[in-house]
Amino acid sequence: MTSSSALICDTEAWKALKGHVEDINKTHLRELMSDANRCQYMMMEFDGILLDYSRQRATVETMDKLLNLAKAAQLTEKISRMFNGEHINSTENRSVLHVALRAPKDAVIKADGKNVVPEVWNVLDKIKEFSEKIRSGSWVGATGKPLKDVVAVGIGGSFLGPLFVHTAIQTDPEALECAKGRQLRFLANIDPVDVARNSNGLNPETTLVVVVSKTFTTAETMLNARTLREWITTALGASAVAKHMVAVSTNLALVEKFGIDPNNAFAFWDWVGGRYSVCSAVGVLPLSLQYGFPVVEKFLKGASSIDQHFQSTPFEKNIPVLLGLLSVWNVSFLGYPARAILPYSQALEKFAPHIQQVSMESNGKGVSIDGLPLSYETGEIDFGEPGTNGQHSFYQLIHQGRVIPCDFIGIVKSQQPVYLKGEMVSNHDELMSNFFAQPDALAYGKTPEQLQKENVSENLIPHKTFSGNRPSLSLLLPELTAYSVGQLLAIYEHRVAVQGFVWGINSFDQWGVELGKVLATQVRKQLHSSRTQGTPLEGFNYSTTTLLKRYLETSSEPQT
Numbered sequence: 001m002t003s004s005s006a007l008i009c010d011t012e013a014w015k016a017l018k019g020h021v022e023d024i025n026k027t028h029l030r031e032l033m034s035d036a037n038r039c040q041y042m043m044m045e046f047d048g049i050l051l052d053y054s055r056q057r058a059t060v061e062t063m064d065k066l067l068n069l070a071k072a073a074q075l076t077e078k079i080s081r082m083f084n085g086e087h088i089n090s091t092e093n094r095s096v097l098h099v100a101l102r103a104p105k106d107a108v109i110k111a112d113g114k115n116v117v118p119e120v121w122n123v124l125d126k127i128k129e130f131s132e133k134i135r136s137g138s139w140v141g142a143t144g145k146p147l148k149d150v151v152a153v154g155i156g157g158s159f160l161g162p163l164f165v166h167t168a169i170q171t172d173p174e175a176l177e178c179a180k181g182r183q184l185r186f187l188a189n190i191d192p193v194d195v196a197r198n199s200n201g202l203n204p205e206t207t208l209v210v211v212v213s214k215t216f217t218t219a220e221t222m223l224n225a226r227t228l229r230e231w232i233t234t235a236l237g238a239s240a241v242a243k244h245m246v247a248v249s250t251n252l253a254l255v256e257k258f259g260i261d262p263n264n265a266f267a268f269w270d271w272v273g274g275r276y277s278v279c280s281a282v283g284v285l286p287l288s289l290q291y292g293f294p295v296v297e298k299f300l301k302g303a304s305s306i307d308q309h310f311q312s313t314p315f316e317k318n319i320p321v322l323l324g325l326l327s328v329w330n331v332s333f334l335g336y337p338a339r340a341i342l343p344y345s346q347a348l349e350k351f352a353p354h355i356q357q358v359s360m361e362s363n364g365k366g367v368s369i370d371g372l373p374l375s376y377e378t379g380e381i382d383f384g385e386p387g388t389n390g391q392h393s394f395y396q397l398i399h400q401g402r403v404i405p406c407d408f409i410g411i412v413k414s415q416q417p418v419y420l421k422g423e424m425v426s427n428h429d430e431l432m433s434n435f436f437a438q439p440d441a442l443a444y445g446k447t448p449e450q451l452q453k454e455n456v457s458e459n460l461i462p463h464k465t466f467s468g469n470r471p472s473l474s475l476l477l478p479e480l481t482a483y484s485v486g487q488l489l490a491i492y493e494h495r496v497a498v499q500g501f502v503w504g505i506n507s508f509d510q511w512g513v514e515l516g517k518v519l520a521t522q523v524r525k526q527l528h529s530s531r532t533q534g535t536p537l538e539g540f541n542y543s544t545t546t547l548l549k550r551y552l553e554t555s556s557e558p559q560t
């Protein structure tokens, strides 16, 4: 067991895994895969989702050792502390209760002694009512027209999760039907090009702007919100803000100060981390406006199903726990610094960008939760693209270059099936042929002997050899619906938490994003005074001074 100030790397369980790496290095996935009992042990099913981790560089013994590590890290206790609303985000003195956002109405989840589920459902009911008004046309804009289009303004966790879910369900037949005649756009970047892209073609008379910001102080979001407020008031007059702008925030005082009627604000709470907020009004409001609340409620139910599985299933059958432990194994023991997220589904194209924030903002830390410097790496470099597009891009490197553990995510039933008469297989079968083939190509590789038998010329043999032994895991979902998107989200959220719990870090703060913001403030002030009063550059190093000088001398940004 670790005492609160000890590092997990000092435990016997960690040392046992370190020693075990040597055993694993003596094996090849080719051999491991020939053991059917092992493979059977490494398949797990829950609520329609099938996990196959037999292509991890692990044996049953590895799993036993990882489960011992979980014990040494007090994983059971840490998960309970999260669900019990303890202030596990200790550097911000906050509970971590995104699970309460999708809990059933009759659940009891307490933060600071108070059941938060009724408050959650108050906001959900308010969203339901408001979105029905907008969708039915009973709430109209300043000129009496129904509001058909929504622009959600927000960045980071106030953007990536909602965009992921929107992209994932927009071609689902049920969601598609519910969204008929409506548009949902996202404005995140402060780059004015993003403003142009997301307002071009929209009519302010029929547009609702949802400003989404936990703090309501994020520089990019607030300037974008002011820009769209200007777009609305220029076209429709100042009073139009009341009908055309609403907000999602924990900071209702600043919402009001901005000029948005507090009755048109949708609250959430400081116990919801930004990157874990898609199940709060942050995601639920824009998605309900586009698809209707009943569709979004299915998404919440999918996430809740995984929450219950995560909270109550023994670790050896617990999908997020197994995935988290295997990631720790890959990063801390096998030394693989990256992870590729490879959904064989175009609808999941925004999944990897969302998980990049969930994972890298959570686990990219250099000290333990008690502030001790870590002697091991935490977090991994997450990236990904849908298959098969990625195969024609970066797969060369993962087959013959660096070893990157891969998550293959496949869907049994396509949202939009196509079968052309005379073709050997349907379009979805064609896609899935690749989903099934790639993990084996990575695991088995191809030996020089095999190439010789194929009469490959000697000089090409080294180039055509695949070392194999490259780990992956496969997740197979029955279909991609609002429900299963919720499941997928919760699996990854909890997996990231498991990794952080084992590494002994705080996965719920993000101090690393602050320094850059502070330095930008200094630059912003300088740009303002140089442009308006010709103030010379001061206080920057040689490099930044040179770049700023070039920028100021060669650009003529309007100042009025």
Ligand SMILES: O=P(O)(O)OC[C@H]1O[C@](O)(CO)[C@@H](O)[C@@H]1O
Pocket: 155, 156, 157, 158, 212, 213, 214, 215, 216, 217, 218, 221, 274, 275, 361, 510, 513
């Ligand atoms: O919702 P807010 O307060 O505008 O913050 C947006 C994002 O900024 C961050 O604080 C840092 O970039 C993220 O954690 C957060 O999701």
